[in-house]
Amino acid sequence: MLSQPRRWIRDQSPGSVTSCVRRGLCSRRHSLWILLILLVVCIAIQTFVARQARNDKLTGLPHLRSVNKQHLFPTVLNVWESIQSLTAKTDVKSPQTDRTADVHQQNEGYRKQLDYILSKHVDNLAIDSQTEARKVSAGKPLLPKHGASLGLQVPLALNSTRKSFISDTPNPPSLLKAHINSVPTKETCHPKSHIVFLKTHKTASSTILNILYRYGESRNLTFALPLNKHSQLFYPFSFASHFVEGVSSRSLREFHIMCNHMRFRKYEVAKVMPRDTFYFSILRNPVAMMESIFIYYKSIPAFHKTHSLDNFLDNSWKNYNSSVTNNHYAHNILAFDFGFDNNVAPGADDLEERTSMAIAAIERDFHLILISEYFDESMILLKHALCWSLEDIVSFKLNSRSEKSRHPLLPETAEKIKRWNALDWRIYLHFNTSFWLKVDSLVGQEQMKREVSQLRELQTKLANSCLKDGGAVDPSKIKDVGLKPFQYGAAVIQGYNLNPDLDTQTKIKCQRLITPELQYTDRLYTQQFPELAAKHKQETKGVSPRRQRSDRTGMTGRAWARDAHYRQMMRRKFSNLKNQKALTSALLPLTDANNNTSMP
Numbered sequence: 001m002l003s004q005p006r007r008w009i010r011d012q013s014p015g016s017v018t019s020c021v022r023r024g025l026c027s028r029r030h031s032l033w034i035l036l037i038l039l040v041v042c043i044a045i046q047t048f049v050a051r052q053a054r055n056d057k058l059t060g061l062p063h064l065r066s067v068n069k070q071h072l073f074p075t076v077l078n079v080w081e082s083i084q085s086l087t088a089k090t091d092v093k094s095p096q097t098d099r100t101a102d103v104h105q106q107n108e109g110y111r112k113q114l115d116y117i118l119s120k121h122v123d124n125l126a127i128d129s130q131t132e133a134r135k136v137s138a139g140k141p142l143l144p145k146h147g148a149s150l151g152l153q154v155p156l157a158l159n160s161t162r163k164s165f166i167s168d169t170p171n172p173p174s175l176l177k178a179h180i181n182s183v184p185t186k187e188t189c190h191p192k193s194h195i196v197f198l199k200t201h202k203t204a205s206s207t208i209l210n211i212l213y214r215y216g217e218s219r220n221l222t223f224a225l226p227l228n229k230h231s232q233l234f235y236p237f238s239f240a241s242h243f244v245e246g247v248s249s250r251s252l253r254e255f256h257i258m259c260n261h262m263r264f265r266k267y268e269v270a271k272v273m274p275r276d277t278f279y280f281s282i283l284r285n286p287v288a289m290m291e292s293i294f295i296y297y298k299s300i301p302a303f304h305k306t307h308s309l310d311n312f313l314d315n316s317w318k319n320y321n322s323s324v325t326n327n328h329y330a331h332n333i334l335a336f337d338f339g340f341d342n343n344v345a346p347g348a349d350d351l352e353e354r355t356s357m358a359i360a361a362i363e364r365d366f367h368l369i370l371i372s373e374y375f376d377e378s379m380i381l382l383k384h385a386l387c388w389s390l391e392d393i394v395s396f397k398l399n400s401r402s403e404k405s406r407h408p409l410l411p412e413t414a415e416k417i418k419r420w421n422a423l424d425w426r427i428y429l430h431f432n433t434s435f436w437l438k439v440d441s442l443v444g445q446e447q448m449k450r451e452v453s454q455l456r457e458l459q460t461k462l463a464n465s466c467l468k469d470g471g472a473v474d475p476s477k478i479k480d481v482g483l484k485p486f487q488y489g490a491a492v493i494q495g496y497n498l499n500p501d502l503d504t505q506t507k508i509k510c511q512r513l514i515t516p517e518l519q520y521t522d523r524l525y526t527q528q529f530p531e532l533a534a535k536h537k538q539e540t541k542g543v544s545p546r547r548q549r550s551d552r553t554g555m556t557g558r559a560w561a562r563d564a565h566y567r568q569m570m571r572r573k574f575s576n577l578k579n580q581k582a583l584t585s586a587l588l589p590l591t592d593a594n595n596n597t598s599m600p
């Protein structure tokens with residue numbers, strides 16, 4: 001029955017086909033169908049346009065849509081997809097699995113997933129990662145270049161260190177191994193500009209922040225800067241999207257780059273960052289890190305009565321009270337910054353399980369983890385992952401202590417630190433392995449060596465052209481006070497002087513390279529929020545001269561005024577809460593945190 005009309009049409013001459021179509025269109029039944037189809041198409045187009053308009057309004061940054069949609073680095077993408085399939089296998093549902101899902105659903109998914117993972121019931125995932133963590137801890141630790149000065153028996157050569165570690169680790173993490181051969185091509189490599197950098201403490205993170213600031217500033221990218229001109233995203237509070245200037249629960253918007261100190265919380269970060277954002281962070285050997293932290297944060301309650309790091313470590317059970325504000329700097333601070341509970345006793349039964357869960361969560365949330373001891377190699381890896389150029393990743397070492405405020409450690413002290421910070425130590429070992437696997441898969445050893453030497457050459461050239469005396473100097477010798485880094489604790493933080501005879505263009509470029517974190521954050525805030533910055537300036541004018549000077553704790557007048565403003569806002573926010581304790585606990589640690597952490 002159905003084949004007959006078709007044959008009939010085929011048998012007609014073209015002229016009679018036209019008249020047949022005309023007849024068909026004229027028949028009432030057919031015209032009704034055509035009208036119905038047209039109606040459906042119209043409704044679909046309208047819905048699509050309305051949705052687009054709503055999204056643009058929500059982000060508040062329609063121009064972001066014109067930014068090239070970034071593609072994840074193929075290898076990273078594959079790894080990411082594998083992580084997803086792994087988590088799917090284990091019934092831990094990743095919100096990213098459904099890439100078309102609404103952003104809020106996605107964030108909600110993250111929250112649930114995080115809660116779920118951090119609860120003690122992720123049996124399968126824990127078992128998988130635990131096996132990996134055991135492999136890692138069974139291997140010889142990969143030690144830093146500066147190991148010798150820390151009293152560690154360390155081979156210094158990069159290759160030998162690396163090989164010994166990898167050969168002692170029988171199976172590299174399976175996910176990375178599976179994707180070791182995917183190398184990006186020029187066609188798939190588009191420079192990324194949606195970036196989250198988790199700024200960890202005392203890990204060379206200020207140098208990376210400076211790289212990101214320069215990249216973003218020169219391309220007019222937007223930064224998710226701390227609310228109210230703070231220098232940090234309200235660290236040590238767990239991050240919330242409304243800590244970002246210009247964001248409130250009623251008006252969400254997206255930014256290109258987020259990189260100030262925060263305590264990481266993925267589902268909140270994802271609310272203000274585009275979906276194709278590249279997440280990365282950096283770790284440092286906890287031994288070297290603790291030596292630096294002990295000097296810098298000497299005034300925190302855990303340290304201030306102790307006369308040496310050994311003294312603290314020998315009596316940590318007595319000196320360390322985890323519930324006292326700012327003591328987190330003294331114990332597993334890497335884990336703390338990544339958002340985990342840092343209070344894990346050295347010999348705790350659940351240490352391995354908690355390590356595995358932390359590693360699994362970091363691997364899920366971050367595309368790349370760098371290693372401070374291999375800073376130049378890290379930058380090359382970052383350059384490849386972001387599809388940036390060599391010029392984009394040049395830097396001068398920022399926030400470094402002068403030799404006189406360093407204290408070489410004995411081998412026994414190093415062992416005590418590893419034991420005390422057992423969680424951090426294990427996390428570090430794991431990502432040290434994955435770092436070198438990524439070097440192999442993304443760059444290759446030979447190319448890495450070549451590019452590292454190109455980078456160093458470029459940096460030497462820049463140092464010769466930009467810097468007076470060619471390198472860092474003590475703060476007392478810095479001529480331009482605007483370029484003086486923040487000084488804190490018992491540390492002497494070095495800075496730079498510019499060559500006096502630079503032409504304007506070179507001077508701007510060189511100045512950006514040496515601008516310390518606080519000053520640079522301030523400048524970007526003023527550029528991005530000129531009206532708010534002017535308002536802040538007005539507000540701080542009324543602050544008494546005594547307050548304008550740095551107070552005993554190091555909080556400048558401006559920071560103090562900002563803090564006062566924030567307190568007022570928090571008071572308003574908590575005013576209708578029955579439990580006023582919430583306000584007190586929100587404000588008390590804030591002042592301490594600002595006192596102790598409003599620094600580069």
Ligand SMILES: Nc1ncnc2c1ncn2[C@@H]1O[C@H](COP(=O)(O)OS(=O)(=O)O)[C@@H](OP(=O)(O)O)[C@H]1O
Nearest residue numbers: 201202203204205206207292375397399400401600
């Ligand atoms: N390029 C490079 N390579 C290796 N190490 C570097 C580099 N840049 C900074 N640093 C060292 O990092 C330490 C400061 O870290 P941060 O900037 O993260 O500190 S802070 O938390 O923001 O205050 C600080 O370590 P210490 O000097 O041991 O304190 C810096 O010397």
